Amino acid sequence: MSSLIETYLQELDQKLGKHVEPERRDEILRELRSHLWMSRQAAIQELHYSEEEAEKTAIGCVGSSALLAEDLVRRESGVESKAAWRLALLPMCIFALAQVAPWATVFQGLSDYYWIISWISYASLLAFVWAVWRSRRWLVAPMAAVLAFCFIATSLTFILAPQSFFFGVNKDTAMAGYKRQIEEATRDIKTGERAQKGDLAAVQTTAGFDAPRKVKNEHSFSLPFLPFAIPSGSVPWYTRSTFGTAADAEAKWKENGAGYLAQLRDQIRNDKKGQELLSRNGPLKFSDINLSPMVASFTYQLLVLGGVNAGMLALTNRRRRKKADLRLTI
Amino acid sequence: MSYRTDTRALVLAVLADGPMHGYGISREIKKRSEETLKLGEGQLYPILHSLEEHGWIAGEWEMQEGDPPRKVYSLSESGRAELAKRAKSWLSFASAVAAVLGQKPEAAHE
Numbered sequence: 001m002s003s004l005i006e007t008y009l010q011e012l013d014q015k016l017g018k019h020v021e022p023e024r025r026d027e028i029l030r031e032l033r034s035h036l037w038m039s040r041q042a043a044i045q046e047l048h049y050s051e052e053e054a055e056k057t058a059i060g061c062v063g064s065s066a067l068l069a070e071d072l073v074r075r076e077s078g079v080e081s082k083a084a085w086r087l088a089l090l091p092m093c094i095f096a097l098a099q100v101a102p103w104a105t106v107f108q109g110l111s112d113y114y115w116i117i118s119w120i121s122y123a124s125l126l127a128f129v130w131a132v133w134r135s136r137r138w139l140v141a142p143m144a145a146v147l148a149f150c151f152i153a154t155s156l157t158f159i160l161a162p163q164s165f166f167f168g169v170n171k172d173t174a175m176a177g178y179k180r181q182i183e184e185a186t187r188d189i190k191t192g193e194r195a196q197k198g199d200l201a202a203v204q205t206t207a208g209f210d211a212p213r214k215v216k217n218e219h220s221f222s223l224p225f226l227p228f229a230i231p232s233g234s235v236p237w238y239t240r241s242t243f244g245t246a247a248d249a250e251a252k253w254k255e256n257g258a259g260y261l262a263q264l265r266d267q268i269r270n271d272k273k274g275q276e277l278l279s280r281n282g283p284l285k286f287s288d289i290n291l292s293p294m295v296a297s298f299t300y301q302l303l304v305l306g307g308v309n310a311g312m313l314a315l316t317n318r319r320r321r322k323k324a325d326l327r328l329t330i
Numbered sequence: 331m332s333y334r335t336d337t338r339a340l341v342l343a344v345l346a347d348g349p350m351h352g353y354g355i356s357r358e359i360k361k362r363s364e365e366t367l368k369l370g371e372g373q374l375y376p377i378l379h380s381l382e383e384h385g386w387i388a389g390e391w392e393m394q395e396g397d398p399p400r401k402v403y404s405l406s407e408s409g410r411a412e413l414a415k416r417a418k419s420w421l422s423f424a425s426a427v428a429a430v431l432g433q434k435p436e437a438a439h440e
Contacts, residue, residue: 027401030391031352031375034400038353039371041397063372075376 004055005036008065015069019077028072036062079136088139091127092146098124098224099150103157114222121224128305132312140306151298155291171278178271178278185264185271188240192264196257200246209249212238212260224297225304238263337369337377339416342409345387349404352378378403386412 039058043049098120194202203210217237220229238260243249386409
């Protein structure tokens with residue numbers, strides 16, 4: 001048998017290898033061998049081609065081994081044999097957008113910011129579901145590659161240009177904001193310390209006396225692909241309210257004063273950290289930033305995609321098995 | 331069903347005249363359509379395998395002296411019924427299009 005035809009069939013065999021059973025593969029190759037052979041003979045006898053020309057013509061009529069393998073694999077196994085990144089191209093693009101969008105200034109100014117960010121995330125998941133359904137393949141790897149790339153890009157941006165993470169404000173505005181907050185908190189601490197010692201005149205207003213009240217600060221967090229926020233409990237928080245009588249105010253300062261002042265000192269510490277971060281000219285160090293939320297988000301998204309992929313493959317394989325059983329019983 | 335290229339109907343129609351191998355089918359389609367329809371030979375085998383899976387055609391290996399063995403396909407009873415169904419559907423579609431174009435189907439062929 002001719003070497004060109006055999007080389008072509010070997011290429012095809014390799015491409016079918018992973019997806020088609022050896023016995024069935026052998027049958028397909030035998031059938032194509034006979035086809036190519038007849039086509040070759042016809043070209044020699046009818047068109048008076050040389051053997052090599054005839055073989056090239058025969059192979060050309062059947063088409064590229066890659067395309068033929070794709071058709072045959074889809075037919076035989078229902079699985080798309082293209083490279084995973086090609087099958088997942090659309091979800092990869094939307095997924096990359098979903099990763100970058102929260103940091104993109106073009107979205108930050110919009111009133112529908114959170115709505116847009118959430119919907120890009122849902123769209124990426126839907127596109128992923130569609131791609132898996134169509135290809136019946138594991139497509140988590142290319143999605144993980146996009147996620148890793150975006151994770152590294154975001155971390156590097158954070159390290160190299162921390163200013164870009166202060167939403168919607170420039171460096172000067174952010175610095176002025178910190179300065180004002182620190183001044184206000186320092187003033188509040190001074191008056192608070194006096195009030196705590198019983199000098200309520202320091203916190204007296206026209207309406208009465210200001211004193212700290214303990215309230216619950218509810219926390220929640222949203223995750224990619226989820227259409228609702230998840231409550232993560234509440235932490236005690238102090239806020240200033242006006243009390244009509246000095247006795248009430250004094251009691252509240254005794255009860256909540258220490259916690260309130262500690263809260264103000266924490267706030268000053270954080271604001272000073274922010275000021276320091278913004279005033280640096282060089283890049284940050286890894287130890288300066290907390291990457292654990294990003295790592296958690298990375299892991300969570302991979303787990304969701306892996307779970308969806310596994311579930312859909314299990315479902316499609318079950319449907320396929322049922323269909324095959326039905327064919328056998330008819 | 332896609333009317334643009336109902337290749338399955340073409341393959342069934344060719345096999346209605348007698349058993350044939352893949353290469354013969356592709357040549358026959360080209361010949362009968364006077365080279366208007368050139369079925370990609372690579373496309374043919376997934377179609378043949380699908381028709382075989384439906385039970386509309388049956389394949390049988392034929393040994394040849396000196397040449398590689400070839401698989402010859404023949405039309406089954408259910409395949410014949412499927413061909414009749416597809417031909418009827420196709421012809422009604424073709425006459426509807428011809429009527430809209432203001433021509434008889436025969437005239438459209440000329």
